Amino acid sequence: MDKDVRAAFEAAKGFMPLDEGTALHAAAKEAAAGLGLPLLEVGTYCGRSTLLLAEAAASAGTVVVTVDHHRGSEEQQPGWEYHDPELVDPVTGRMDTLPHFRRTLHAAGLEDHVIAVVGRSPQVAKVWRQPLGLVFVDGGHTDEHASADYEGWAPLLAEGGLLVIHDVIPDPADGGQAPYRIYRRALASGAFTEVSATRTLRVLRRGGGPFDRPGAEAGGHGK
Ligand SMILES: C[S@@+](CC[C@H](N)C(=O)[O-])C[C@H]1O[C@@H](n2cnc3c(N)ncnc32)[C@H](O)[C@@H]1O
Numbered sequence: 762m763d764k765d766v767r768a769a770f771e772a773a774k775g776f777m778p779l780d781e782g783t784a785l786h787a788a789a790k791e792a793a794a795g796l797g798l799p800l801l802e803v804g805t806y807c808g809r810s811t812l813l814l815a816e817a818a819a820s821a822g823t824v825v826v827t828v829d830h831h832r833g834s835e836e837q838q839p840g841w842e843y844h845d846p847e848l849v850d851p852v853t854g855r856m857d858t859l860p861h862f863r864r865t866l867h868a869a870g871l872e873d874h875v876i877a878v879v880g881r882s883p884q885v886a887k888v889w890r891q892p893l894g895l896v897f898v899d900g901g902h903t904d905e906h907a908s909a910d911y912e913g914w915a916p917l918l919a920e921g922g923l924l925v926i927h928d929v930i931p932d933p934a935d936g937g938q939a940p941y942r943i944y945r946r947a948l949a950s951g952a953f954t955e956v957s958a959t960r961t962l963r964v965l966r967r968g969g970g971p972f973d974r975p976g977a978e979a980g981g982h983g984k
Pocket residue numbers: 774775776777803804805806807808809810811828829830831832833834858880881882883899900901902906
């Protein structure tokens with residue numbers, strides 16, 4: 762990872778530790794160079810992970826599309842564990858991470874390599890038709906949101922593309938299980954094989970077989 766990108770990553774608000782960021786960056790580099798297709802992120806927040814994808818996309822002449830409604834996930838709302846009062850818009854009184862995201866990208870000099878979509882992930886996925894080289898799922902961490910992200914975006918991955926899932930936590934004593942459940946579901950579908958595991962970040966590769974459709978998945982939502 763370029764030292765300026767690393768410095769921007771460390772300066773940005775966010776939750777991803779450096780070892781996971783390094784693994785995400787390596788996956789993005791490989792996908793961008795190998796397929797030359799856009800990289801898709803669900804869960805922009807303040808851009809900490811986006812700039813890793815952006816640097817990889819820029820080096821291969823492609824772009825990142827990053828999707829977020831910028832109103833924060835459940836656990837980021839006032840009174841919850843991951844709330845940051847600096848991210849509340851004083852006019853609306855609601856979370857607004859969009860200006861912080863724009864500052865992160867500007868500071869890293871990567872604005873030209875990112876298309877930011879402000880919207881709800883399932884609605885955006887419904888109108889998106891381009892094949893993707895990488896899908897990074899780091900949006901809402903409820904079963905409803907994680908499942909919708911998987912169902913909306915994973916089928917758009919090109920053969921050989923990478924599905925990266927954050928916050929995969931096998932032991933319920935350590936945290937929420939929704940990302941873990943979509944990770945298990947992807948493997949059970951037969952459409953993906955695991956490439957790497959770094960702390961809670963999992964990288965899976967899309968094979969050439971059939972893709973599971975909602976309601977027809979092998980393994981369902983269980984373990
Ligand atoms: C954990 S944060 C993302 C962190 C970011 N990837 C990073 O590493 O810095 C989750 C983000 O997902 C967004 N989000 C949650 N549910 C969403 C949905 N259904 N559609 C779009 N964005 C969503 C939230 O607004 C929040 O900014």
